[in-house]
Amino acid sequence: MTAAALAGRGARRAGRRRLLPELTGWGFVLPATVVIVGLSLFPAAWALLLSLxxxxxxxxGDYVGLQNYRDLLGDADLRAAAGHTLVYTxxxxxxxxxxxxxxxxALNLKIRLIGFYRTCFFVPYVVSAAATGILANFVFDxxxxxxxxxxxxxxxxxxGFLQDLDQAMLTLVLISLWGGVGMPAVVYLAALQDIPRELTEAARVDGGAQRHVLRHVVLPQLRPATVFLLIWQTITALQLFDLVYTTTKGQPLDSTTVIVFYLYRQAFQLFHSGYGAAIAYVLFAVTLAxxxxTLWRGTK
Known part of the structure; x- marks a missing residue:
């Protein structure tokens, strides 16, 4: 066998040895990936067909094409729910x-028991919104x-809080802030700890006041985290449901009926599942847009 043939065989063996770890990894990951993708794509496709x-x-039911989507344009209750969702967002x-x-x-400061304080502020975020809503019913009764x-x-x-027409939505916002502020705090805390200390120290050495360091050095470094949080929190706000379900049920006088709760009512209480699926797809399109x-503006 020639030297070239031996070299070629050695290269192929080396390539297979390099490929083996990747194939092994895919062997472990692929089953779970198929299940997750299947459970995501199948309901989405089924909901699209249902909306027609x-x-x-x-x-x-009967095939009606885009009629459900056309009905959305004349639905005054849906417009009201969209307005409530916009106010909340x-x-x-x-x-x-x-x-x-x-x-x-504040949590980035070096003080005693800082780990305890960080845990306390993050705990409400990991508590389910349903549990938060049940607790809020007792607190704001x-x-x-x-x-x-x-x-x-x-x-x-x-x-009146949750039972007052003018206070119910504001009360929901306060409850959501109590339960949801832990996520931005943790993300910003991680981003703050990634800022090179040399940048802030150089700004202070040059005579920059604390507020100037924050504005011209710290905040620009936090821009990627801010863009991520704006997108994440917007998606969370547009999908508000469980807190409304466990507190007001959309009342009083439908003043806290948001889009997802209205979708739930149409699909699972009035059994207009095709119409509910159409609302879900429009909400998906709005959320995506x-x-x-936000991502485009944040990266400019």
Missing amino acids: RDGDLLTG VLFVPGSVVLGLGLAL PDFGIVNAGLKALGLPAM VSGL
């Missing part, structure tokens, strides 16, 4: 990001709630 029919969850997303940044700056008890002790009038726009 007028059936319920029990029968297939406008209040929750900037509020959670700003509060998360402030907490992260107009008659027996802890908050109104404190207001009465201070000589202040009791408030908003996320893409």
